[in-house]
Amino acid sequence: MRRSIVWFRNDLRLHDNEALTDALGHNDEVIPLYIIDPRTYLGKTCYGFRKTGPYRLKFYMESLHSLRQSLIAAGSNLVVREGYPEEIIPQLAKELGTSFIYCNRERTHEEVLVQDNLEKALWSIGQEIRYYRGKMLYHTADLPFPVTHCPDNFTAFRKEVEKFVAIRKPFCTPESITAISDEIDYGEIPDYTSFDLEKEEAIDSSSSFFHGGEAEALRELKYYLWDTQNLSQYKETRNGLLGRDYSSKFSAHLSKGTLSPKRVYDEIKKYESEVEQNKSTYWLIFELLWRDFFRFMAKKHGNKIFLSSGTKDKEAPKLYQNKTLFDKWVQGRTGIPFIDANMRELNATGFMSNRGRQNVASFLVKDMKIDWLWGAEYFESMLVDYDPCSNYGNWNYVAGVGSDPREDRYFNISLQAKKYDPEGKYMRHWLPELKDAPLEFLFNPFKVDPGDYNHDQIYPNPCVDIKHW
Numbered sequence: 001m002r003r004s005i006v007w008f009r010n011d012l013r014l015h016d017n018e019a020l021t022d023a024l025g026h027n028d029e030v031i032p033l034y035i036i037d038p039r040t041y042l043g044k045t046c047y048g049f050r051k052t053g054p055y056r057l058k059f060y061m062e063s064l065h066s067l068r069q070s071l072i073a074a075g076s077n078l079v080v081r082e083g084y085p086e087e088i089i090p091q092l093a094k095e096l097g098t099s100f101i102y103c104n105r106e107r108t109h110e111e112v113l114v115q116d117n118l119e120k121a122l123w124s125i126g127q128e129i130r131y132y133r134g135k136m137l138y139h140t141a142d143l144p145f146p147v148t149h150c151p152d153n154f155t156a157f158r159k160e161v162e163k164f165v166a167i168r169k170p171f172c173t174p175e176s177i178t179a180i181s182d183e184i185d186y187g188e189i190p191d192y193t194s195f196d197l198e199k200e201e202a203i204d205s206s207s208s209f210f211h212g213g214e215a216e217a218l219r220e221l222k223y224y225l226w227d228t229q230n231l232s233q234y235k236e237t238r239n240g241l242l243g244r245d246y247s248s249k250f251s252a253h254l255s256k257g258t259l260s261p262k263r264v265y266d267e268i269k270k271y272e273s274e275v276e277q278n279k280s281t282y283w284l285i286f287e288l289l290w291r292d293f294f295r296f297m298a299k300k301h302g303n304k305i306f307l308s309s310g311t312k313d314k315e316a317p318k319l320y321q322n323k324t325l326f327d328k329w330v331q332g333r334t335g336i337p338f339i340d341a342n343m344r345e346l347n348a349t350g351f352m353s354n355r356g357r358q359n360v361a362s363f364l365v366k367d368m369k370i371d372w373l374w375g376a377e378y379f380e381s382m383l384v385d386y387d388p389c390s391n392y393g394n395w396n397y398v399a400g401v402g403s404d405p406r407e408d409r410y411f412n413i414s415l416q417a418k419k420y421d422p423e424g425k426y427m428r429h430w431l432p433e434l435k436d437a438p439l440e441f442l443f444n445p446f447k448v449d450p451g452d453y454n455h456d457q458i459y460p461n462p463c464v465d466i467k468h469w
Ligand SMILES: Cc1cc2nc3c(=O)[nH]c(=O)nc-3n(C[C@H](O)[C@H](O)[C@H](O)COP(=O)(O)OP(=O)(O)OC[C@H]3O[C@@H](n4cnc5c(N)ncnc54)[C@H](O)[C@@H]3O)c2cc1C
Pocket: 238, 247, 248, 249, 250, 251, 252, 254, 255, 284, 287, 288, 290, 291, 294, 352, 353, 354, 355, 357, 358, 361, 379, 383, 385, 386, 387, 388, 390, 391, 392, 394, 395, 398
């Protein structure tokens, strides 16, 4: 009898899972395994933030429960262990007499270290890893250029791939999976609150749109495309700030792999043939291309995405490590309502719109002149949809050390607030203390006569003075 382990990583789904499909095709038994690695779940970033903040912890545990349910429904179960994969997997492989380890290959530093160490440990017991890819629309092998020649400019990348490279069809969901024949302890999925959360990290889950798991992901896909047909207006609504419907909210599912990008693509194509094809239906695919682009950048440039000089390798702009100022940004108390509203949304839900992310990142780097790595690490900790390539790639871009072809991009926060929150609804929603403040104050707190609105008592004075707004 041939049996192998399928090690689930950031691919917590049964649909379009090439590693699982291939393992099922070549083995009599597969052992579905997930390992809760304390370096990820309990570790700290360089500047001391919890690596996986409470929103993501909750999302991940929900995703594991959902995966276990799907596996049970198919006839199997999920084995859950806590510890280091490079120690646990070889041990389990020996105990269960398996042949191979099937898993998705990761591309960023910490994940690569784990898989390399695991590979070495497996060689010593005569076993091997079989790697698969499931995170992207495009496979590296299908690109018309070697990844080392991938254009550093998004538009050039897009033009070289979208017309010439076909996106592969997603794999089907397996209907049945043979149960493991040995007596085995499947292991408990811990409650997210058991991960040493501090009191102030307690979350109110009612304010979040994000619930983990493949079943939720497929429900979200159905909701955005078929139930509401929001997809048909995506290009017009995608810069929205408030509510569920202005954008897809697929990001957390794509990031943890509870949703496959190829499945999204396939479903959009079906929608285009059955409902309508317009600029919006294309635009969601366009945004998924950004996601692929940042993964290719990480593959091409390796660790540079995590360094202050970024993928451009250019001398980093002069930025400071001013903790007092940075804390105001973190807490949403900079005195700039558009920035504070976005940061408070992040702190209360683990999510922020793309428009918000661009503005708070730009404000931190270009106006507060704070080290962009601090901002990126705070996002890493807090975002429910954190993905190393998308997060650091976008921060590189905003900080001017990444793939933005423009050298001088600058967000005038006052104009951005006027354009994207013209009635101030979003700002007043997240800053209830400003519910009676004049609209002009929300756009530009520098220009409102303090006599009209003495904001210092209920809302902080601006932490930086920006004359040109
Ligand atoms: C500073 C900064 C940090 C970011 N960090 C992350 C991150 O850690 N994880 C993450 O998934 N996205 C990140 N983004 C990209 C983007 O803000 C989110 O993907 C998006 O807001 C998620 O909401 P949505 O799923 O409703 O997006 P939609 O607008 O519905 O877009 C659909 C999908 O396209 C992809 N996408 C859209 N915009 C981008 C983009 N700029 N870069 C990469 N992929 C994109 C996402 O997978 C998204 O789910 C970041 C952007 C900035 C400016």
